[in-house]
Amino acid sequence: MSNHLYRLVLQVPYESAEAFAEAIEIHCDTVAWTECQGETTAKVTGFSLKLPKEETVVRAVSIAAEAMGVLAPEVDISQISPKNWVLENIKQFPPLTVGRFFIYGSDFDGQIPVSRIPMKIPASTAFGTGNHGSTQGCLIALNGLKFGSVQTALDMGCGSGILAIAIAKRWRCPVVASDKDIKAVRIAKKNVAANGERGLITVVDGPGYQKRILKGRRFNLIISNILARPLVKMSNDLSNYIAPGGTVVLAGLLASQEVQVLMAHRMQGLKLKRRIRVDGWSTLVLQKYAQL
Ligand SMILES: C[S@@+](CC[C@H](N)C(=O)[O-])C[C@H]1O[C@@H](n2cnc3c(N)ncnc32)[C@H](O)[C@@H]1O
Incomplete structure (x- = not known):
């Protein structure tokens, strides 16, 4: 595994999360977004094995923002270790129980509760x-x-x-x-x-x-x-x-x-x-x- 991993983070209005995720998708290996608890904003996070060109990403984000008529969010690019990246992804999407439904991602290797309906939904760009x-x-x-x-x-x-x-x-x-x-x-x-x-x-x-x-x-x-x-x-x-x-x-x-x-x-x-x-x-x- 490469020793270099880069994370891109944008805080955006919830309604525009999908469009911003699409805007940075081409510059990342994987992109997902999550709602910020109790807010109407979402955090769009992309991971890339190569250092994304900041000005190219900023341009893509600005074009998307202009098309939607919203302010362009700040683009935060940082380097993280591969180990942390795996941990972060798991942390970001821990298994979730809602009533009888038990939702888990592709990294989940725990026990599925017998009384629940299991659903495997890996993190993706789809909402x-x-x-x-x-x-x-x-x-x-x-x-x-x-x-x-x-x-x-x-x-x-x-x-x-x-x-x-x-x-x-x-x-x-x-x-x-x-x-x-x-x-x-x-x-x-x-x-x-x-x-x-x-x-x-x-x-x-x-x-x-x-x-x-x-x-x-x-x-x-x-x-x-x-x-x-x-x-x-x-x-x-x-x-x-x-x-x-x-x-x-x-x-x-x-x-x-x-x-x-x-x-x-x-x-x-x-x-x-x-x-x-x-x-x-x-x-x-x-x-x-x-x-x-
Ligand atoms: C908020 S997400 C919901 C996804 C999923 N059903 C859930 O509950 O988590 C809304 C989805 O509706 C789709 N969508 C929006 N307008 C639509 C339309 N007019 N016809 C079909 N799909 C639409 C979007 O592409 C998006 O995938």
Whole structure:
């Protein structure tokens, strides 16, 4: 192993973490991001075996910032020892238990608790290691749904595929997992295979509900951890794909954005069943009125 390892760190607004991670990806061997506890910011961390050219990275970050209309964050590049790098990665993504779900990364070599549903989700550039409050809110919501209540599910905005995997493992039912980001789709497919769920989960790429595979389908669970604005925009489409009496789990919104998301979905015949808040992030569990 090389004796030289370099770490790049950016503190960025949470919403822009994915774009900044993409901006530095080409200059690193691996990139991941985690939400800073209780904040609306995220820490994007890249590791590289070669010393990245600071001015090139700064330029890439500035271009990304300009495109998003946010301030360019400072780029912190430091050298660390390979040993520390491995330790840091493990520390950054320790195994996580949320209800009955036990999420662990590729470096985990401990004992998986027998009473839990294990999910292997290695750190990656796709959102969804389980550390973020919105993903945790969704897992808590899934944990609370009844055992026999799901027969077909859709995970809109699947990222790493974590929620689709949780659903398939808990209910042993077919799941469509969709994401507009082709890189996330690639990672989700890998994670689905690593968790032995290729038989139940179909991962597709494309924005929103425009995919052919969805045409004419009705799901009795739709879960979507995106952001408040796209959730509102897609509420009408969502209502066409949720079966009467079906459950909808919405996340990616701050507590202050609950009202706008709720209003949009109430207009589509959905009623609020449960509200979960983790680190300021709100998850809403709704139910579509059953047809008379
Ligand atoms: C916050 S991440 C959630 C990932 C994962 N489901 C979780 O809960 O951790 C949101 C994901 O939604 C995807 N996304 C955003 N807008 C979308 C859209 N209109 N259609 C499909 N996917 C979308 C993003 O690419 C990203 O991977």
